[in-house]
Amino acid sequence: TQTLTILGLESSCDDTAAAIVRQTGSERSEILSSVVFGQTELHDRYGGIVPELAARAHAEKLDICVQDALRAAGLSLGDLDAVAVTAGPGLIGGVLSGVMCAKGICAATRLPLIGINHLAGHALTPRLTDSVAYPYLMLLVSGGHCQYLIARGLDDFTRLGGTIDDAPGEAFDKTARLLGLPQPGGPSVEAEARNGDPDRFSFPRPLVHRPDCNLSFSGLKTALLRLRDQIVAEKGGLHRQDRADICAGFQRAIADVLIEKTRRALALYLAENPAHPVVAVAGGVAANASIRTALEQLCAESGARFLAPPLALCTDNAAMIAYAGIERFRAGKFDAMDMTARPRWPL
Ligand code: KG4
Ligand code: ZN
Numbered sequence: 001t002q003t004l005t006i007l008g009l010e011s012s013c014d015d016t017a018a019a020i021v022r023q024t025g026s027e028r029s030e031i032l033s034s035v036v037f038g039q040t041e042l043h044d045r046y047g048g049i050v051p052e053l054a055a056r057a058h059a060e061k062l063d064i065c066v067q068d069a070l071r072a073a074g075l076s077l078g079d080l081d082a083v084a085v086t087a088g089p090g091l092i093g094g095v096l097s098g099v100m101c102a103k104g105i106c107a108a109t110r111l112p113l114i115g116i117n118h119l120a121g122h123a124l125t126p127r128l129t130d131s132v133a134y135p136y137l138m139l140l141v142s143g144g145h146c147q148y149l150i151a152r153g154l155d156d157f158t159r160l161g162g163t164i165d166d167a168p169g170e171a172f173d174k175t176a177r178l179l180g181l182p183q184p185g186g187p188s189v190e191a192e193a194r195n196g197d198p199d200r201f202s203f204p205r206p207l208v209h210r211p212d213c214n215l216s217f218s219g220l221k222t223a224l225l226r227l228r229d230q231i232v233a234e235k236g237g238l239h240r241q242d243r244a245d246i247c248a249g250f251q252r253a254i255a256d257v258l259i260e261k262t263r264r265a266l267a268l269y270l271a272e273n274p275a276h277p278v279v280a281v282a283g284g285v286a287a288n289a290s291i292r293t294a295l296e297q298l299c300a301e302s303g304a305r306f307l308a309p310p311l312a313l314c315t316d317n318a319a320m321i322a323y324a325g326i327e328r329f330r331a332g333k334f335d336a337m338d339m340t341a342r343p344r345w346p347l
Contacts, residue, residue, distance in 0.1 A: 001025045004081045004329055005032070007069065007105070008322025011058040011098035012090025012118045013144060014039040014049050017318035018065035020073045020080075021128070023326045029128050033072035034312070034319040037061045044183055055093025062101040069318075077109050084325025087115030087335075088342030095341040103337055114325045115335045119347050121320040123151050126280035128323040129309040135276055136307075137269040139262060139295070142283030142315070143169030143184070148213050148265040149347065150272070154327050157347045160265050161213025168254050169285045171217040175224055175250055179243050189247045190288055196241075196248030201227060203253035205260075213265045215257055224250060255291045259298055266302055277304035284315045 003024045010017040019034035039057050043049045070076060085102035088095050099115070106113040122140050126132045134156075138149040147162030166174075169186055176185025181192065203223050206216035224246065231242050238246075262279070270277060279299050286292060286308055299306035313319060328334070 001027070001330075004326050005075070005079055006114075006322045006325040006329065007066065007080050007083045008116075008318040008320070008325055009062065009066070009083070009085040009098045009102050010118070010121070010316060010318040010321050011062060011094040012086045012088065013094065013316055014043060014054055015316040016058045016061040016065055017316065018062070018069035019318035019322050020069050020075060021319055021322035021326060028131060029323055029326065031128075031319045032075070033069045034317055035065045035068045035072065036312075036317055037065055040183060047177060049091070051091045051093055054091055055097055058094045058097040062097060066101070066105070077105065077111075080109070080111055082112045082114055082325055082329050082334075084114040084116050084321050084328070086118045086121065086321055087339060088117065088345035090118055090343065092341060092343040095343065099339065099341045103339075106337065112329070112334045113337060113339060114328050114333070115339045116321045116324045116328070117345055117347060118321075119145065120157070121324045122282040123149055123157060123347070124324050124327060125282050125309050125313050125320045126307045127327070128320060129313060130307050132278055132280070132307060133276070135273050136278035136280050137265060139258075139265070139279065139281045140283050141168050141258065141281065141285035143167055143173060145283060146215060146217075148261070150269055154331055154333075159347065160268055161215070161261070163215045163217060164207075165216050165218035166221070168217055168258065169283065171220055171254065172285070174221050175247070178221075178224060178228055179238065179246065181243075184284070186284060186288060189251060190290070192244050192247035193251045193290070196244030196246070198248040198252035200245040201249040203249050205253055205257050208257050208260050211264065213261050213268070215261050217254065217257070220250065220253060251288070251290060255288075255294050258291060259294045262295060262298060266298070266304060270302070270304070277302065278307065279304050280307040280309075282309060282314050286314045287311045
């Protein structure tokens with residue numbers, strides 16, 4: 001097989017990223033460079049991502065990211081075989097910035113253009129890091145997404161279920177905001193939870209007894225708000241231990257829901273694919289040690305192999321986009337220069 005070197009671009013949310021991935025004939029992939037420019041500080045004081053600000057920052061940073069990625073890999077545009085770019089789903093201004101940047105490079109160099117579904121990028125990451133064969137069960141848990149997928153092949157995904165409201169990362173972020181902890185909320189809530197008693201307060205576990213793979217996290221936020229206000233009314237403020245106990249209880253509830261639903265998804269997956277028991281996770285929430293450990297344990301009990309890519313590849317990055325580009329290139333799936341950016345694009 002031909003050695004492929006592909007530039008990937010990602011700008012669908014609040015990270016501007018460029019990366020170069022090479023796959024040699026042996027099918028092993030190597031990340032030659034991966035640059036990520038975060039926007040957390042830009043949006044911090046607004047209490048959420050401001051799409052217009054995000055789009056401008058992407059447009060400003062993309063060229064710099066591409067140059068940095070090329071320099072770090074010691075390559076020039078002439079060494080590339082194609083440009084892969086996130087073409088959706090996501091905030092349209094950001095996606096458009098990336099798509100226009102990729103088209104510009106392709107127009108100037110005559111390199112082929114490949115549009116990538118951001119969710120497929122996450123879902124293919126275990127093939128980039130572990131060269132795992134299809135099929136496998138994929139749990140995508142981030143600030144924007146929460147779903148179970150069976151990955152059967154390129155463009156062949158089955159969605160078993162997902163959140164009907166908030167994503168768990170979003171719940172962590174809102175919780176941090178309500179408790180006055182810094183963003184992103186996941187790491188700060190996890191740090192607080194380490195000193196807390198998860199049994200002091202009980203949080204709802206919505207949909208947990210339904211026999212499907214759907215999840216819900218918005219009720220947790222309401223419960224938390226009520227609890228916080230009740231404690232403040234009683235004591236005049238939140239003490240350090242109260243905050244730690246709330247975080248511990250909240251995190252336990254999220255972990256319980258995720259584990260129970262993963263158990264169901266895994267049962268469905270194994271019934272269909274008993275000979276290939278593999279579970280992979282991606283998304284920022286997979287960084288949470290207690291959630292990760294619980295997932296590991298569930299997989300061990302079920303005799304399934306558990307794959308969790310390194311954190312930098314679990315969160316938004318362009319290496320996963322470049323890698324998805326390699327798979328599409330090998331399948332002969334390219335896009336024309338009139339390719340559109342798609343704000344909504346289910347897998
Ligand atoms: O995948 P990601 O970088 O971005 C997308 O949402 O696409 O995930 C970011 C999310 C944030 O909501 C963040 O709070 C959460 O992942 N997160 C965590 C942890 N680290 C990041 N959630 C729980 N525990 C963590 N340690
Ligand atoms: Zn993402």
